[in-house]
Amino acid sequence: MNSLALLHKLVGFDTTSRLSNLALIGFVQDYLAGFGITSQLVEDATGTKANLYATIGPTDRGGIMLAGHTDVVPVDGQHWQSEPFTLDIRDGRAYGRGSADMKGFIAAVLAAVPALAGANLSMPVHIALTYDEEIGCIGVRRLLDVLGGLPVLPVMGIVGEPTTLRVIAAHKGKTAFRVSVRGHEGHSSNPLAGVNAVEYAAELITFIRKLARERQQNGPFDPLYEVPYTTLHVGTVRGGTALNIIPAECVFDFEIRHLPEDPPDALIAAIRQFAAQTLEPAMQAVAADTGISFTERSTYPGLCTPPDAAVVRFVQGLLGDDTAPGKIAFGTEGGLFAERCGIPTVVCGPGDIAQAHQPDEWLALDQLAACDAMLANLVQQLTQ
Known part of the structure; x- marks a missing residue:
């Protein structure tokens, strides 16, 4: 499936933070298994939600982590022109709850899996999907407890929150x-x-x-x-x-x-x-x-990755853009990955935060295509 087809599937799961995300996680787990990739689930205390962590490529060295949250904010009281949990394509935009924040990035990551699985990677790519980010970065903390015990950690991370694919090195x-x-x-x-x-x-x-x-x-x-x-x-x-x-x-x-x-x-x-x-x-x-x-x-915590850090230069290279990294006021899980596990992290994903949490939330299709291109460059960079 391409990224747009995958986005259709992901938006179709109502993963509002008050609900379970297990149906979406199960879909991703089965999808990855179809390419021979095993996933580790880290559940919450109730067993109704889970993080997912999967590694593609060699397991004896650090790699690139692609991270995103699976939960979305409620649509209660909002007036939508289309069904929030059915992706609607209009005027070059994909409308649906979570399209921008941040299932578009997850869809692009999953669309890159066949190429990643078929490549001879010089270093692994890790996929980290979390729950309950929208209500305080809750789920990622349980995942970090597990990551902290792993013999090899990612050497850098990309959190795919909507930044219009601008590299962000710091946030409040x-x-x-x-x-x-x-x-x-x-x-x-x-x-x-x-x-x-x-x-x-x-x-x-x-x-x-x-x-x-x-x-x-x-x-x-x-x-x-x-x-x-x-x-x-x-x-x-x-x-x-x-x-x-x-x-x-x-x-x-x-x-x-x-x-x-x-x-x-x-x-x-x-x-x-x-x-x-x-x-x-x-x-x-x-x-x-x-x-x-x-x-x-x-x-x-805030995120404060040095503007000349290796992860900044690496993602700039994937985008073909050496513009100085930016800073954002909204928070992400990036600060926790950096603080708790020492993973140098940037925020970079398709879509505009101005669309997040809004009625008729949308993701521009050209942003999704640009994210596909960034991840295609990632595969090329890591292929031996």
């Missing part, structure tokens, strides 16, 4: 927290008799916003990013039951997307300190059972 890291504010309920006619959880949450949100403004004004800065500084963002707030009741609970989520050279530890410590030393004493002076708690929801 992310940490997300849920904050639970426990107040003390009472009648709104006497605010002093209660502890208003919503108002204390608002004070903490205002403090987070103050930190965000400081980073925006004072940096540190990296002009190669579209947003050249670390950002803080509050995304959801829920609290209160009725207007005439002092709210006893308020919960909000915030995230920090940080430059790789600006780790979030000091910001997190400042937020916790403001809660513990400024807000909680005032709350507990009214009711001892009040307080503020923090729960880490997800975290992944």
